[in-house]
Amino acid sequence: MPYITTSDGTEIYYTEQGSGQPIIFSHGWPLNSDAWALELKLFADAGYRAIAHDRRGHGRSSKTYQGNDLDHYAKDLSDLIEALDLHDVIVVGHSTGGGEVIRYVAQHGAGRVAKAVTVGAIPPLMLKTEANPGGAPIEVFDALRAGVLGDRSQFFKDLAVPFFGGNREGSKASQGLYDEFWREGMEMNVAAAYDCIEAFSNTDQTADLKAIEVPVLLLHGDDDQIVPIDAASRTAVTLLKNGTLKVYPGAPHGIFGENQKQIDQDILDFIAD
Template identity: 70%
Template sequence: MPYFNTTDGTEIYYTDQGEGQPVLLSHGWPLSSDAWQVEIKLLADNGYRAIAHDRRGHGRSAKTYTGNDMDTYANDLAELIEHLDLTNLVVIGHSTGGGEVVRYSAQHGVGRVAKVITVGAVPPQMVKTDSNPGGFPIEVFDDIRAGVLKDASQFYKDLTEAFFGANRAGSTVSQGAKDEFWRQGMLVNLAAAYDCIKAFSETDFTEDLKALDVPIFLAHGDDDQIVPIDASAMKSAELVKHGTLKVYPGAPHGIYGGFQAELDQDILAFIAK
């Protein structure tokens, strides 16, 4: 299994499959690169080189106590991409990973990144502030922190209900998909999981979105209960220069089922443009 050491000595796990134009995928909280298994195979089968990493503190990467913030995540990504010398790169990020690839692309990716794709992504900002009155109150994220500290295992199991829309009538999400979310979540160490809540909720990506000068595809379900579309993709679409917004009716936050099948074909089409 390939690993890469950042300049601060943090060991980052990544998978690298297929050949062709590189496509790098960044996962959501509290998951790992395993969340992209289907897309990695799909991209490799269609003539692309698919790369996905486990963010520091997550999955098989080092269980970090420090550096669990968005600037460090983006810097880790920059160092990995430089190590692999990736150019004409497409970056894809889901949820927290969407914020990570937006910040990376804006602050490190000029000359390397050709296109950006976000899915259910956290930008421009999740928490409610004076400049972001439509965000969630900070108490929402305080409750997430409390839940992780009290009983992370049960918290992740409970979170799958809203994540996959399993609490909606007609949901077809499998128990296996929910169990897999829990399995990946249990690989993140507590300090990293806790600190990442601040990273995904309080980071302001407004200037990063404005700075992007490459095409960006903003994919979002209109029944996303984790990152509601009105406060995220709708606003992001107004800030980027070359954005394409697609709303998936009834789709939840989690990438699964019919949403996944449609999204994956849209990803291939957008890359091929």
């Protein structure tokens, strides 16, 4: 299996298919690069060099105790891109992966990134504060931490349902989707799972968004129960110099089914312009 070793000695697993302009996919919590398996083939078939990696602490990458934060995630992505000597890169991030991508582009991506895409992404800030009254209260994230430290297996099974909108009337989320979410979640070590909650909830990326010069496409479902759209993408797009927001009515946080087909086509259209 292919790995690169980051500047602090962490081993990052990655997989790639195809050739052409590089496009890198960054996954959400608690998943890994397998979440992008369909996109790897689809974008390779469309003429791109499609790459996805497991964030540190997730999947097949090093089971890290330290460095489970957005600064390290973005630096790891930078190390991967430099190790593969990629240029004119398109970066795509879902959920926490969207935060990773935004920090990477703002702090490391100059001269390498052509465009960026986020899907149901966390920026600018998920936590409710005096300056961010539309965010989620700390109790929401404390409950996630308790789940990771408690019956973690059942916690991930339960979390999969709202993640994919399975608690909504007419949902087409399958047991297979839930099982795959559970499998990927259980491959993450507990320290990384726990620390990443702090990373995605309490990292203010306002400055990152304001610093980005390249075009950014923000895609978000308006029934996202994990990263509610108002405090996330609807706010983020107002901070970007060159941002475009597309909202999917009734779509959940998880990417699957007809919504996934539309998201993939929207990304293809955006990067082809």
